Amino acid sequence: MDVQLRNNVKVVGPPGAPVVVLAHGFGCDQNMWRLVVPALAQRHRVVLFDYVGSGGSVLSAWDEDRYSSLDGYARDVTEVCAALDLRDATFVGHSVSAMVGVLAAQSAPERIGGLVMVAPSPRYIDDEGYRGGFTAEDIDELLASLEANYLGWSSAMAPVIMGNPDRPELGNELVNSFCATDPAIARVFARTTFLSDTRDELRQVAVPTLVLECSQDAIAPREVGAYVHAQIAGSQLITLDATGHCPQLSAPEATVQAILAFLETRR
Amino acid sequence: MADLTVARRDTEAGPVLLVAGELDFVQAPVLRQHVAELALWRGACLTLDLSRLEQCDSAGLTVLLLARERARAAAADLVLAAPPPKLRRTLAITGLDAVFTLRPDEGSSGLRRDEGSSVA
Amino acid sequence: MCRTGDVDEPFESGSETGTDAAFTALLEDSAEELYEAAPCGYLSTLMDGTIAKINTTLLDWLGMERTSVVGRLRFPDLLTVGGKLYHETHYAPLLRMQGSLRGIALELKTADGGRLPVLVSSQVKFGSEGEPLLIRATVFDASDRRAYEKELLHRRQEAERARAEAEAARRQAEADRGRLADALAVLQQSLVPSSLPAIQGLESAVYYQAASPEQLGGDFYDLFPVDDKRWAFFLGDVCGKGPEAAALTSLTRYTLRAAAVHDPEPQVALRTLNAVLHERYADSGDPRFCTCLFGVVEPDPRTGRALVRLASGGHPSALALRTGGGAELLPTPGGMLIGVLPDARMRTAQTTLNRGDTLLLYTDGLTEARTGPDAGSMLGEDALLSFAAEHAPAAPRELIAALTGLLADATPGPTDDTALLALGVPFTDHAGTADG
Numbered sequence: 047m048d049v050q051l052r053n054n055v056k057v058v059g060p061p062g063a064p065v066v067v068l069a070h071g072f073g074c075d076q077n078m079w080r081l082v083v084p085a086l087a088q089r090h091r092v093v094l095f096d097y098v099g100s101g102g103s104v105l106s107a108w109d110e111d112r113y114s115s116l117d118g119y120a121r122d123v124t125e126v127c128a129a130l131d132l133r134d135a136t137f138v139g140h141s142v143s144a145m146v147g148v149l150a151a152q153s154a155p156e157r158i159g160g161l162v163m164v165a166p167s168p169r170y171i172d173d174e175g176y177r178g179g180f181t182a183e184d185i186d187e188l189l190a191s192l193e194a195n196y197l198g199w200s201s202a203m204a205p206v207i208m209g210n211p212d213r214p215e216l217g218n219e220l221v222n223s224f225c226a227t228d229p230a231i232a233r234v235f236a237r238t239t240f241l242s243d244t245r246d247e248l249r250q251v252a253v254p255t256l257v258l259e260c261s262q263d264a265i266a267p268r269e270v271g272a273y274v275h276a277q278i279a280g281s282q283l284i285t286l287d288a289t290g291h292c293p294q295l296s297a298p299e300a301t302v303q304a305i306l307a308f309l310e311t312r313r
Numbered sequence: 314m315a316d317l318t319v320a321r322r323d324t325e326a327g328p329v330l331l332v333a334g335e336l337d338f339v340q341a342p343v344l345r346q347h348v349a350e351l352a353l354w355r356g357a358c359l360t361l362d363l364s365r366l367e368q369c370d371s372a373g374l375t376v377l378l379l380a381r382e383r384a385r386a387a388a389a390d391l392v393l394a395a396p397p398p399k400l401r402r403t404l405a406i407t408g409l410d411a412v413f414t415l416r417p418d419e420g421s422s423g424l425r426r427d428e429g430s431s432v433a
Numbered sequence: 434m435c436r437t438g439d440v441d442e443p444f445e446s447g448s449e450t451g452t453d454a455a456f457t458a459l460l461e462d463s464a465e466e467l468y469e470a471a472p473c474g475y476l477s478t479l480m481d482g483t484i485a486k487i488n489t490t491l492l493d494w495l496g497m498e499r500t501s502v503v504g505r506l507r508f509p510d511l512l513t514v515g516g517k518l519y520h521e522t523h524y525a526p527l528l529r530m531q532g533s534l535r536g537i538a539l540e541l542k543t544a545d546g547g548r549l550p551v552l553v554s555s556q557v558k559f560g561s562e563g564e565p566l567l568i569r570a571t572v573f574d575a576s577d578r579r580a581y582e583k584e585l586l587h588r589r590q591e592a593e594r595a596r597a598e599a600e601a602a603r604r605q606a607e608a609d610r611g612r613l614a615d616a617l618a619v620l621q622q623s624l625v626p627s628s629l630p631a632i633q634g635l636e637s638a639v640y641y642q643a644a645s646p647e648q649l650g651g652d653f654y655d656l657f658p659v660d661d662k663r664w665a666f667f668l669g670d671v672c673g674k675g676p677e678a679a680a681l682t683s684l685t686r687y688t689l690r691a692a693a694v695h696d697p698e699p700q701v702a703l704r705t706l707n708a709v710l711h712e713r714y715a716d717s718g719d720p721r722f723c724t725c726l727f728g729v730v731e732p733d734p735r736t737g738r739a740l741v742r743l744a745s746g747g748h749p750s751a752l753a754l755r756t757g758g759g760a761e762l763l764p765t766p767g768g769m770l771i772g773v774l775p776d777a778r779m780r781t782a783q784t785t786l787n788r789g790d791t792l793l794l795y796t797d798g799l800t801e802a803r804t805g806p807d808a809g810s811m812l813g814e815d816a817l818l819s820f821a822a823e824h825a826p827a828a829p830r831e832l833i834a835a836l837t838g839l840l841a842d843a844t845p846g847p848t849d850d851t852a853l854l855a856l857g858v859p860f861t862d863h864a865g866t867a868d869g
Binding site for chain 3 (some may be wrong): 071072073074077078080081141180184185186187188189190191192193240262263264265289290291292295296
């Protein structure tokens with residue numbers, strides 16, 4: 047299958063400019079980046095995509111085995127990079143995608159030359175000598191919350207939501223459409239995300255890295271941001287004055303500024 | 314494959330079963346059941362009219378031998394009437410031509426369609 | 434819950450004064466009072482979630498004081514941990530992107546440690562420049578609805594579990610069937626030799642095909658030494674199929690082997706088998722029979738000839754393909770179907786195989802195979818004899834190969850078990866076997 051179609055790939059910005067790949071995390075889709083894309087695309091080629099199973103991706107390409115490990119998502123990234131023949135791109139990953147980016151940069155170092163990790167966490171569940179912020183029971187509760195909210199999701203409507211990425215007005219008629227997806231797929235993504243432990247991968251990072259954390263983040267608390275920063279040699283940590291887990295939505299200007307400054311250092 | 318049909322007619326001499334179709338492993342139990350349900354008496358003659366028998370395998374032979382046992386137990390006789398050439402040959406190969414009483418013609422066993430009971 | 438229908442419609446009241454009183458009461462129901470005492474919760478927060486305003490109804494549900502909430506807590510602080518995660522991954526981003534959302538199911542933590550299922554709808558209030566100012570939310574008590582939904586969810590999960598169980602059962606059945614097929618295959622192998630022995634001055638070949646993997650075959654054969662010069666062989670067909678027939682096949686094979694070692698004279702071996710089967714089955718109410726050719730061959734490497742003594746128990750005659758061309762039936766007359774009479778007649782016939790001669794034993798699976806363009810006619814004994822004559826002379830392997838080809842093109846007959854056993858004296862003096 048055509049990867050660009052499969053992952054609903056969108057490219058904006060001047061051709062030939064340095065490339066920035068924006069990857070969404072668990073929950074919604076590439077629309078998460080809508081407030082930062084215009085500023086980034088002025089002087090950069092911006093690549094947007096949806097992981098298979100999210101947003102406007104081709105749902106039939108979803109496979110439970112593949113997407114039950116973060117490697118499956120990393121393959122989506124490297125396959126998108128290969129399809130566009132990207133070289134030395136900067137990968138901006140939000141939330142779980144930050145760690146997906148670490149994995150992708152390991153398997154395709156020629157394609158990914160820099161990482162921006164937005165609100166990253168290598169492990170959400172507390173461990174001995176490590177505080178991720180959650181217990182295993184908390185994650186079970188999240189899965190229950192997902193169940194409760196997918197009752198209104200109708201598979202009959204999925205083609206309308208998923209199949210018309212070019213006509214967002216169709217999606218807009220459906221409440222909550224940006225985060226709508228097949229509940230079975232969302233459950234797998236949630237489990238894969240919140241049960242992951244990729245702490246060991248952090249020390250393998252060999253590319254320039256910016257860690258962007260929020261000052262008040264219920265999902266990735268500041269001590270996790272400090273941990274990530276400490277584990278990645280030579281990384282830069284910026285704490286945005288933002289509440290919540292999605293600074294690209296709650297503090298888009300500050301987020302853009304931090305990303306652009308990092309991109310400047312890579313020119 | 315032709316289904317096996319068995320039609321019974323009772324004569325003074327004894328019951329006559331017209332056996333038509335293929336007497337094989339699958340269908341032999343049909344004839345076996347008919348034979349088991351027959352009323353036989355001392356000196357009676359059970360006739361199996363085989364003129365319309367198309368096929369008879371080893372399971373078929375077994376049922377013919379069972380009919381013989383059934384008749385013997387009731388001190389009755391068993392006659393195989395009008396066995397087709399192929400069955401004759403099988404009986405000869407298996408030495409059973411010396412065990413059964415064979416009669417070349419259908420004789421009085423001829424049965425019209427509207428007579429007797431017919432069971433598929 | 435906000436249920437507008439709960440309020441009596443005052444205009445439908447019959448009394449004029451009653452209507453006035455109700456209407457007056459409505460007018461006195463100020464906006465502020467309506468807000469505070471509404472049958473649903475109201476909540477306004479800053480864009481970062483900090484609670485700026487909350488109505489009494491919601492505070493009552495939470496069991497909290499206004500002073501400990503307003504300006505002190507953020508909306509996610511009211512939620513369970515799962516709800517917080519959902520808030521961060523779905524609720525907040527959606528609200529930013531869409532400006533509004535409806536009917537999100539969440540659970541509030543109440544002061545007494547309880548949980549209140551609610552449905553939340555939110556709307557962002559924008560300033561004159563289009564900048565987001567605050568978030569207004571209505572909160573509906575969804576205890577009843579959530580209980581119902583949980584029931585639905587529970588039922589769906591049960592249905593999914595039942596489907597998974599059915600699928601597991603189906604797989605189990607498939608595995609069981611596979612194991613049964615394996616067991617039957619092993620059992621089937623015990624009914625015929627796994628390979629034929631190499632015999633000095635004699636070549637042999639065999640073909641064996643059971644009707645189906647699920648049905649144990651009723652055909653059998655064997656070839657084994659009875660002393661240092663002679664070899665016994667037999668091939669036959671038990672009446673019927675399935676486990677009972679397999680039991681009979683097994684009994685037959687071991688009876689003949691034992692009998693042959695005791696006295697290899699063919700008619701004696703078959704008479705012994707007859708007595709055993711008759712005694713075992715005749716009075717069982719389930720009589721069982723078999724046909725069988727039994728022979729003893731004595732190859733003489735010095736002369737290159739082999740003496741064959743053969744007896745039949747109701748089995749089709751063997752064929753001999755001669756080295757000079759042509760084929761003939763080896764009559765074994767008088768042999769009775771085995772197991773019918775307590776004392777069956779058997780007679781031994783005798784022939785000599787010269788160099789290049791081949792003896793063929795077969796079951797009726799061969800002669801009853803349907804051939805011809807419409808698969809309408811059985812091969813039959815006469816056609817088999819002609820086929821053999823055309824192929825003579827043929828070594829055992831060649832003959833079995835030719836007949837296998839014939840069967841491959843044919844539709845199996847009603848008795849589709851087939852066994853073929855060929856024995857021949859090779860032109861050169863070397864031992865040889867081939868399994869079918």
